[in-house]
Amino acid sequence: MKLLTSLKIMLGAAPQRPASYTPEALAMQEAKRQVKGPERARQIREAHAEKHSNKWRNIRWATLITVNMIFVLSFGFDVQLVEGSLTASRVIGFHFADLNSAIQVMLAYKVILINLVIGTGTVLFLWWLLGGRTFCSWTCPYHLLAEIAEKVHLALAKRKMVVDYPLHRGSRSVLYVVFALLAVVSGYTVFESISPTGIVSRALIYGPGLAMVWVLGLLAYEIIFIRRMWCRYICPIGLTYGFVGAVSPLRVTYNMENCLNEGDCRKVCLVPHVLECTKKTYAEDVNVAIGADCTRCGLCIDACPTGSLKFEVKGLNKLL
Ligand code: SF4
Ligand code: SF4
Structure with missing residues (x-):
């Protein structure tokens, strides 16, 4: 193509x-x-x-759980090999920053932070090599929860208990611009505060907080009304990594x-x-x-x- x-x-x-x-x-x-x-x-x-086999799904789920457990165990045992969460971390001294979070931070604070540039560059190269949106399905902890919620949605839909109300896919592109403008205007990383990727990652590492109520609400909404709503129609992280993966x-x-x-x-x-x-x-x-x-x-x-x-x-x- x-x-x-x-x-x-x-x-x-x-x-x-x-x-x-x-x-x-x-x-x-x-x-x-x-x-x-x-x-x-x-x-x-x-x-x-x-x-049909579930070979790739099983390999992927094992990888996703392992990556997230590395963060959890490293913090839990104070190993300091891996510090931070999926959105921003230091791995054996190397800075890593999720591309979308880095863009949001730079737009909100209107400064180019050198650690962020190094971290973003490292991550950009890594995910270009691995396929861009591979980030979504192979590491994002919300993706796994949403996949399970999707199975529940499909089981209920089969029994005619729920119906999928799909949105226009272009909504994600519009929201991408909206989140960027919100960061510039408010000086605050608005998207980061509602992103289930960061919320679930931090909840796993540091323990769940009130923000998990929002994540559970999202999952319930996806089960009852819109199949895979967040990943399909909202999440700007997917779009950012989609651009990276276009030439992977x-x-x-x-x-x-x-x-x-x-x-x-x-x-x-x-x-x-x-x-x-x-x-x-x-x-x-x-x-x-x-x-x-x-x-x-x-x-x-x-x-x-x-x-x-x-x-x-x-x-x-x-x-x-
Ligand atoms: S699963 Fe898709 S690619 Fe495979 S045979 Fe069916 S339509 Fe073709
Ligand atoms: S996202 Fe890509 S790998 Fe996954 S089912 Fe769709 S086409 Fe296949």
Whole structure:
């Protein structure tokens, strides 16, 4: 997917059918058109015969819990190898600062703090290497809580007890500007005081405070009204890391050859607009890199019954 298109979709634009296709993609589309009716149903049935694995989800949850436990244990045992929380920390003397928090602090105080610049640079390089929004799904403690809340929402929705009321995805871009302006005008990092990422991270390390009531309220709202509301429609952290990940070497790629277009991947994805290429005639080429908003969570890779989605490092052979 072209960089500009990928960024526009991340900011809220609706994905479009490609204007043109490569000859290879056209030939493959034609071959797929011949498979229809009972034959297509049989292929889908066979593909679903095996139970899908949770391999990447399990690896990711273990990583997320380990990263957060390092902060908790380091503070608890006063090891001082890792100090601070996910939003700002010192690891063996190196400063780390969450990109979005750093931007908010600099906008609010209107100064460029050298430690913050060093910390931001280190984090920028790290998350560029690891895929940008990898921060969301592989380290953010709120992401894990929201994933569990999403399972509850889906279970209740199946029983018709709740309904998802989706918002416009562009709301996140608008709120990004609103939070930046609030920091400039108020001289206070307004977003930081309501960000569940920082609140949960600090609650784990230093013990829960009143702010956790807000986090629990958010989770309850996501269960009852809007599936994954915070991560999908509000959080500016995701957008900041999305920009970083747009040019990252680590990405998810799609190969249309064996794809059945039945959409299992899109059902499990936090940002299904990046998987639009898995719909019939939406992939401009046989291989397509998934867009910037992808959190590299691996859920679609686990869910895909035909192995059509993979992690890849750009320029290197397939990872797995
Ligand atoms: S495209 Fe796949 S890896 Fe990316 S966010 Fe969606 S489910 Fe996760
Ligand atoms: S890529 Fe998506 S639509 Fe295609 S086979 Fe895999 S899960 Fe189904």
